[in-house]
Amino acid sequence: MKAPARLQTLLDEGLIDAVLRQLKSGKEADVFVVRCGDEVRAAKIYKEATNRSFRQAVDYTENRKVKNSRQARAMAKGTKYGRQQQEAAWQSAEVDALYRLAGAGVRVPKPYNFFEGVLLMELVADANGEAAPRLNDLPFTAEAARGHHATLIREVVRMLCAGVVHGDLSEFNILLAADGPVIIDLPQAVDAAGNNHAPRMLMRDVDNLRHFFGRSAPELLATQYGPELWDLYAAGMLHPDTPLTGRYERKPGAVDLSGVLREIEDARLDEAARVLRLG
Numbered sequence: 359m360k361a362p363a364r365l366q367t368l369l370d371e372g373l374i375d376a377v378l379r380q381l382k383s384g385k386e387a388d389v390f391v392v393r394c395g396d397e398v399r400a401a402k403i404y405k406e407a408t409n410r411s412f413r414q415a416v417d418y419t420e421n422r423k424v425k426n427s428r429q430a431r432a433m434a435k436g437t438k439y440g441r442q443q444q445e446a447a448w449q450s451a452e453v454d455a456l457y458r459l460a461g462a463g464v465r466v467p468k469p470y471n472f473f474e475g476v477l478l479m480e481l482v483a484d485a486n487g488e489a490a491p492r493l494n495d496l497p498f499t500a501e502a503a504r505g506h507h508a509t510l511i512r513e514v515v516r517m518l519c520a521g522v523v524h525g526d527l528s529e530f531n532i533l534l535a536a537d538g539p540v541i542i543d544l545p546q547a548v549d550a551a552g553n554n555h556a557p558r559m560l561m562r563d564v565d566n567l568r569h570f571f572g573r574s575a576p577e578l579l580a581t582q583y584g585p586e587l588w589d590l591y592a593a594g595m596l597h598p599d600t601p602l603t604g605r606y607e608r609k610p611g612a613v614d615l616s617g618v619l620r621e622i623e624d625a626r627l628d629e630a631a632r633v634l635r636l637g
Contacts (some may be wrong), residue, residue, distance in 0.1 A: 364403045365390060367474050374401065380490055386545065390578035391481060391489065399470065402477040453477060455522055455547040462520035463598075465513050465540050484628070485536040493529040493539065493570065506539055510567055511583050513541060514560075516598050518591050523548050523556045527563035529570040550591065557588050582606040 361369055361377040368374045374392040381400065382389040392401045450618065456469040456479065468480040482490040510532065517524060524547055531543035550556045564584035572579035589606070590596035594605035 364476055365401060368476060373471060373473060398481050400479050400481040402473050452545040453545060455544040458520055459517060459522060462516055464516045482533045482535045482540045485583050490533040490535045493532045499573040500575040503571040503589060507571040507578055508565060510539055518550055519596060521550050523550050523560045525559045526565050528566040560584060560588055
């Protein structure tokens with residue numbers, strides 16, 4: 359196929375040898391299957407952030423570092439240069455998270471290179487060598503749902519131990535490879551210790567897994583891994599092999615963290631809807 363202009367640069371630089379086909383087109387990025395030597399990989403081309411509002415992104419970008427004060431001022435003012443820097447920071451956040459998580463043994467696509475707004479990474483494949491499907495596109499038995507849920511909770515633990523919260527984890531950004539689930543799409547990943555919204559995002563990530571797999575294995579709906587994980591993490595007691603129960607009992611006099619976070623999120627969504635109506 360004819361290479362898109364953004365991939366032609368990588369062809370010219372010898373970073374890829376051929377563009378085989380388009381795999382996915384989304385609001386934030388297009389993904390192509392490319393050949394690099396004897397290997398088939400994925401090339402993710404980031405789009406301009408015309409479909410992502412600052413109001414939505416600000417929770418994720420809280421406390422992210424920028425190179426210098428000029429960039430920080432421009433981003434705060436919303437100038438053209440500032441928007442360009444904000445988009446570059448958004449893209450590099452996924453690249454940084456992938457390298458960090460892959461190094462920690464988390465099941466994410468292996469990153470190979472990031473050049474001119476294009477991320478080269480492992481193509482996650484199924485048992486037939488084809489691009490792996492999303493969880494949302496597959497049916498599951500109760501046994502399979504329990505197994506995949508357990509695997510993904512352990513991956514969330516590994517991510518949290520590496521200091522990262524996915525921030526948008528759901529059945530739509532988890533692929534089922536030949537050897538199990540693989541987590542993708544991390545531009546909104548946040549620093550667990552440096553972002554005040556991290557606890558709420560972790561609760562939402564875990565709740566999404568619980569609700570999805572709970573359709574096939576209803577007993578999972580009663581689990582409470584989110585608050586259990588955050589309590590262990592906040593206390594410095596969470597490790598990749600920490601035993602988990604899926605149960606959580608609030609200590610007498612303690613704040614119901616998950617409840618408070620849900621109330622905050624509901625209020626935020628109500629306010630966003632009000633602003634949209636006024637606009």
